[in-house]
Amino acid sequence: MSTPLSEHFCLEEMTRSQTALRQGIDNSPTAGIVANLTRLCETLLEPARALLGEPFHVDSGYRCVALNEAVGGAKNSAHMTGRAADIIPQGLDLHAAFDKLRLSDLPYDQIIIECGAWLHLAVAVEGEQPRRMALTASGGPGAWHYLEVR
Ligand SMILES: [Zn+2]
Numbered sequence: 111m112s113t114p115l116s117e118h119f120c121l122e123e124m125t126r127s128q129t130a131l132r133q134g135i136d137n138s139p140t141a142g143i144v145a146n147l148t149r150l151c152e153t154l155l156e157p158a159r160a161l162l163g164e165p166f167h168v169d170s171g172y173r174c175v176a177l178n179e180a181v182g183g184a185k186n187s188a189h190m191t192g193r194a195a196d197i198i199p200q201g202l203d204l205h206a207a208f209d210k211l212r213l214s215d216l217p218y219d220q221i222i223i224e225c226g227a228w229l230h231l232a233v234a235v236e237g238e239q240p241r242r243m244a245l246t247a248s249g250g251p252g253a254w255h256y257l258e259v260r
Contacts, residue, residue, distance in 0.1 A: 116151035118159060124171030127246065133161040133178045139192060143172055146192035150233045156193060157216055158231060162207055169228050182251020194232035212244035222247050
């Protein structure tokens with residue numbers, strides 16, 4: 111059984127975490143988080159999937175504070191409010207996907223290519239204008255280094 115959030119994405123893939131399961135962290139979302147995840151899927155992930163023409167593997171969506179700490183996420187991570195997902199487009203070069211998405215008119219708040227291994231896509235805080243920031247992130251937990259791409 112899965113709980114759809116949009117045509118191609120479900121709640122389970124947006125909250126599932128191997129780290130949470132292994133460490134016994136309860137990563138259940140509140141109704142407000144589910145609302146953000148739904149907005150993320152409907153307004154950003156679905157149009158991004160349609161633009162690239164490829165399905166996504168979702169690596170990480172919502173992370174409660176404890177889980178975000180456990181995986182070394184940024185202190186102010188949009189994952190903690192259900193506004194971000196780390197995705198890997200299938201069947202497409204990651205840098206090509208990054209360029210196609212960042213140069214599109216999609217309403218992303220941030221798109222980040224992280225460790226050259228996945229894409230972080232985030233929507234703005236409800237009611238705020240998306241900043242449309244494109245960044246590369248390198249480094250690792252506690253020492254992320256961000257570089258803006260123009
Ligand atoms: Zn991320």
